């Protein structure tokens with residue numbers, strides 16, 4: 193368990209630039225010491241701004257992308273073509289170009305599973321059908337994690353946005369015990385998500401806490417209350433991001449507006 197550290201930036205733009213540089217330097221530093229790096233990504237507006245900055249940073253040229261593996265901490269459970277997919281958005285904002293240039297192998301991109309059902313099947317599905325599809329997808333990703341990273345997967349770094357309600361990944365306030373503290377599973381299906389789309393996949397807290405470095409980012413005044421509540425205590429189920437921590441490092445990277453209530 194690591195101490196939570198807060199770093200405040202004067203603007204959302206500087207937060208994105210600094211976090212992008214932090215990600216790129218971390219990848220480079222780790223690659224100097226180990227054969228590969230595994231990083232878990234997330235979705236959302238702040239994340240996509242950061243990915244754009246990663247793409248445009250000159251530091252990106254210093255990374256040996258063939259040894260970088262991309263994972264997701266959460267995903268919207270929709271079809272591959274759906275523009276809502278976190279992985280699709282990150283691909284467009286950042287790493288699609290690396291693949292096109294032959295720098296990053298497609299096999300290093302470990303997207304969470306898509307919903308394999310047709311729109312007609314989804315429209316006619318019962319809640320039970322959805323639960324079943326989500327469980328199967330969560331198990332599939334769990335197997336991929338174990339296959340690649342061993343029985344207790346540990347990311348080198350995992351990054352997260354924070355919602356105005358205090359959620360991170362797809363772990364929402366008061367929304368299911370399994371996601372928060374079941375030490376036996378790394379990936380869960382989340383049904384009836386308060387943030388659309390309603391079906392999602394997410395890493396669990398025990399899996400997230402097994403990461404070496406956990407970085408959360410938040411910008412704008414609408415996040416100020418969530419940041420304040422998360423940092424006011426630990427392990428508060430009403431504010432899931434209060435559970436976030438990495439083994440070596442836990443950073444809250446926020447802009448001045450999101451820090452307004454600290």
Ligand SMILES: O=C(O)[C@H](O)[C@@H](O)[C@H](O)[C@H](O)COP(=O)(O)O
Nearest residue numbers: 235236237238353354355360361
């Ligand atoms: O799929 C998602 O929506 C996310 O993974 C979610 O956890 C996101 O990171 C936060 O909701 C912050 O999103 P914003 O930066 O858009 O506010």
